Amino acid sequence: METFIAQLLNGLSLGSIYALIALGYTMVYGIIQLINFAHGEVLMIGAYAGYFAVTILKLNFFAALLFAMVVSALFGMIIERIAYKPLRRSTRLAVLITAIGVSLFLQNGGLQVFGTDYISFPQAIPRVTYKFLDGNVTITSHQILILLVTIAMMLILQYIVQKTKIGKAMRAVSYDKDAALLMGIDVDSVISVTFALGSALAAVAGVLLGMYYQTIHPLMGVMPGLKAFVAAVLGGIGIIPGAMAGGFLLGIIEALVSGYWSTTFRDVVVFGLLILILIVKPVGLLGKDTREKV
């Protein structure tokens, strides 16, 4: 029982990070049907921005988080503008390959600029360990922070998407671009805003990952990016609540596999799950088969 609770807590904090990343994948997919494989690198850039904000700019944690979000959001918009927008009328495959190219470019660019070493991420918030159940279950202040920040971000995102004008426009554009144009919606800027939002969430994930593992590295976005992609597919790509659910579920599954079985099988199970979901329910857990009404 104690192991279960302990792993569940681990799973929740890891899962919330996956969920934050998965949201970016799913929003971008929802609006331009692109799997943005450079998303993990946007996360990495956010983590470095957070690192420099704390070490050089001497910002506190929350200010650094905000700084990282702004930097990543700008980065995401620039990537979209330079690499994806010129391909708006091309095949989806062309854009997908471009995304992989951008990803590799940023990975290697990161290695050039930031070096190949792991650098330790400053503990901007003191790490305190709380024990309960006779000391068998522990939870750190960082885990609590990760969970709280994630929930706050999800609430803000839900508010933006559901209640604001730009959020409604995002949903309209994701459903029918031409009809959105006929409403006078500037589709290009809505796409830009979508990239900015998704990238800002990736930055949050990057900073939280830095805190969680206490180190950052130019390739830190690769594996979490892939796993969050699995989470987004698991929940149903293009569906925002699906990405949240998929992220948490994946984090918990991973933690339980590590706790009860072996950490080496963790990734096997995760990617096995991707294959399974693609065979059994390709639209994802919350996905619906869409039927057109004429």
Add this chain to the structure above:
Amino acid sequence: MLKIENLDVYYGAIHALKGISLELNEGEIVTLIGANGAGKTTTLQTISGLIRPKNGSITFQGQELTQRPAQEIVKMGISQVPEGRRVFANLTVLENLEMGAYLRKDKEGIKATLEKVYARFPRLRERKKQLAGTLSGGEQQMLAMGRALMSQPTLLLLDEPSMGLAPILVQEIFSIIQEINKAGTTILLVEQNAHMALSIAHRAYILETGRIVASGDAKELAESEQVKKAYLGG
């Protein structure tokens, strides 16, 4: 009010509109009729800025439209109800209507227009919290029209509003189109249902494979042997 001159539109190698010219005067209902693939929808999409013409000009109240982005054209007062309604199925009825007023900033004015739209389509008020995708075909057509009216257009482009609707609903939709026109909106109506379209229009143009083959007073065209034979079933 709207003047199209020698408009040429291509889809890749396909010459979809072959130098068409047409004109709308303020306050008119003008219909553009023709068979499938004649270029009716292409004409409307080119006016709305979704397709760029190769040659020719479209002027609206004296201003050239062909190089402007779609949102500017909406801002100038041209609104379109697209073929197949194209409501945002994942948005509620109210959200769809709000999208119609996307470019407007006057909150009070939007509210007033919303009330007018609800008054014209009471069904939409009843269903304002419902997702648009759950509406029936007729209700979706009303929503698409209400949505287009939210921008307070001076020119309304309607693309096959009768498509897929029961005859009784078609009657209702067409009488609403006449009401909208009487309230001061100029209308360009694209239809395959030539009989209905000619019955409410002032003037008509007949489009055949990208060319305008006849035009004139709607009543006269409805009586002409050529039109009767080709479009009115004898």
